[in-house]
Amino acid sequence: MNQQALAPHVIPDRVVGRFDWWKRWELLLFAVAVAIFIFNSMASPYFLNPYNLSDATFNFTEKATIALAMALLIICAEIDLSVASIIALSSTAMGAAATAGFGPPVLVIVGLAVGVAAGAFNGFIVTRFAIPSIVVTIGTMSLFRGIAFVVLGDHVYRTYPEGFNFFGQGYVWWVFSFEFVLFLVLAVVFGVVLHLTSFGRRIYAIGNNPIAAQFSGVRVNRIRFSLFMLTGLMSGVAAVLLTSRISSTRPTIAMGWELEVITMVVLGGVNILGGSGTIPGVVIAGFVMGLVTFGFGLLNVPGIVQSIFIGSLLIGVIALPIVAGKIADRWRTR
Numbered sequence: 626m627n628q629q630a631l632a633p634h635v636i637p638d639r640v641v642g643r644f645d646w647w648k649r650w651e652l653l654l655f656a657v658a659v660a661i662f663i664f665n666s667m668a669s670p671y672f673l674n675p676y677n678l679s680d681a682t683f684n685f686t687e688k689a690t691i692a693l694a695m696a697l698l699i700i701c702a703e704i705d706l707s708v709a710s711i712i713a714l715s716s717t718a719m720g721a722a723a724t725a726g727f728g729p730p731v732l733v734i735v736g737l738a739v740g741v742a743a744g745a746f747n748g749f750i751v752t753r754f755a756i757p758s759i760v761v762t763i764g765t766m767s768l769f770r771g772i773a774f775v776v777l778g779d780h781v782y783r784t785y786p787e788g789f790n791f792f793g794q795g796y797v798w799w800v801f802s803f804e805f806v807l808f809l810v811l812a813v814v815f816g817v818v819l820h821l822t823s824f825g826r827r828i829y830a831i832g833n834n835p836i837a838a839q840f841s842g843v844r845v846n847r848i849r850f851s852l853f854m855l856t857g858l859m860s861g862v863a864a865v866l867l868t869s870r871i872s873s874t875r876p877t878i879a880m881g882w883e884l885e886v887i888t889m890v891v892l893g894g895v896n897i898l899g900g901s902g903t904i905p906g907v908v909i910a911g912f913v914m915g916l917v918t919f920g921f922g923l924l925n926v927p928g929i930v931q932s933i934f935i936g937s938l939l940i941g942v943i944a945l946p947i948v949a950g951k952i953a954d955r956w957r958t959r
Contacts, residue, residue: 650894650906651894651903651905651906651909654892654893654894654906654909654910654913655909657913658909658912658913658916661913661916661917661920662916664920665916665919665920665923668920668923668924669920669923669924671923672919672920672923675799675800676800678800679796679800679801679802679805680919681915681916681919682802682804682805682808682915683802683804683870684914684915684918684919684922685889685911685912685914685915685918686802686804686805686807686808686866686911686915687804687863687866687867687870688863688882688885688886688889688911688914689808689812689889689907689908689911689915690807690808690811690859690862690863690866691708691856691859691860691863691882691886692886692889692890692893692907692910692911693811693812693815693859693904693907694815694852694855694856694858694859694860695708695856695859695886695887695890696815696819696890696893696895696902696904696907697815697818697819697828697852697855697856698852698853698855698856699887699890699891699895699896699897699899699902700819700828700829700832700895700896700899700900700901700902701828701831701832701848701849701852701899702831702832702835702898702899702900703751703758703849703852703853703899704758704759704762704887705744705747705758705762705853705856705857705883706759706762706763706766706883706887707743707747707762707763707765707766707768707769707883708856708860708863708882708883708886709766709770709860709879709880709881709882709883709886710765710766710767710768710769710770710773710883711739711740711743711744711769711857711860711861711864712860712863712864712867712878712879712882713769713770713773713864713876713877713878713879713880714739714743714769714770714772714773715735715736715737715739715740715743715860715861715864715865715868716736716773716782716864716867716868716874716878716879717772717773717776717777717782717874717876718735718736718739719732719735719736719782719864719865719868719874720777720782720785720868720874721776721782722735723782723784723785723786723789724782724784727786728786728788728789729786729788729789729791729792732785732786732789732865733792733865736861736862736864736865736868737858737861737862737865738861739861739864740857740858740859740860740861740862740864741854741857741858741861742857743765743769743857743860744853744854744855744856744857744858744860745850745853745854745857746765747761747762747765747853747856747857748849748850748851748852748853748854749850750765751849751850751853752846752849752850758853766883770876773876773878774876776876777874777875777876778876781873781874781875782873782874783872783873783874785868785869785872789869790869790870790872791803791869792804792865792866792869792870793865793866793867793868793869793870793871794869794870804866804870807862807866808911811859812904812908815904816903816904816905819903819904820903820904824848827843827848828848828852829900829901830843831843831845831848831849831899832896832899832900832901833899833900863879864879867879881932884935884936884939885914885935887939888914888935888938888939888942889907889910889911889914890902890907890910891939891942891943892910892913892914892938892939892942893906893907893908893909893910893911894906894907894910895907896946897943914935917934918931921934
């Protein structure tokens, strides 16, 4: 293989080609979002209420915030299954700090710091000992959640200082919540970093061929480590938002969110094997899943049915490109 073909200065042309291909997937996703929006508006007379639509954003902004970082990690051919447990650990730390009498600024710092530390721990194990990230994060998924259970047991942290609820319940302007605005800002930042910087091009290079990227001068392990830290940081942000919104901390907080986050990323067009994907696709997928979840809620669909739908959706979006590729190969052979 010609290693120079994957050199950083050549990557932009290949990335552009992939971006054009995934643009069609993004348009399809956008059409699906519009169709779901129309269906929900016809199914329930309460759907088009501006305040109800604003509440619908709470169904996906916290998960989508993590999905932005998870997208970069999966494009880099890694994965983090411990994100929901990091939320539980960060929320527990914030609850303990609130009980000790600290104010909102300290709670936010504690939540973010615990998230970064947990992400750094994942990244260190993966890069230092060359253990597959799926194995490491399955272990830390139990480890972090287990620490929350040990600290809390059957107890619940409910005492949070005044003003802390703004992060999860406050509105910046009219019906636009702080959570939603923060997500949009972060989406722009992540989009610029992935698609318009050399750091983003290196992420694509690692996802396509880490060995060639290493020989091309890319510091593969350093970038992997930083992406695990970034995913931990975004999990800490989600912990702050979620804890603020529900004003309580239980060891079961955010249980099962890792499945929804990964579904959101893969639905957005990110290749589960790494090497391709875009932030706009992930953002649109977040809206799609938010609209579906909100529509299910308006129709009183049981939570177990929603879980079945999300699991089926994850299998479908992973299997569809594989099946389509095999069909295309058969047609080319003929």
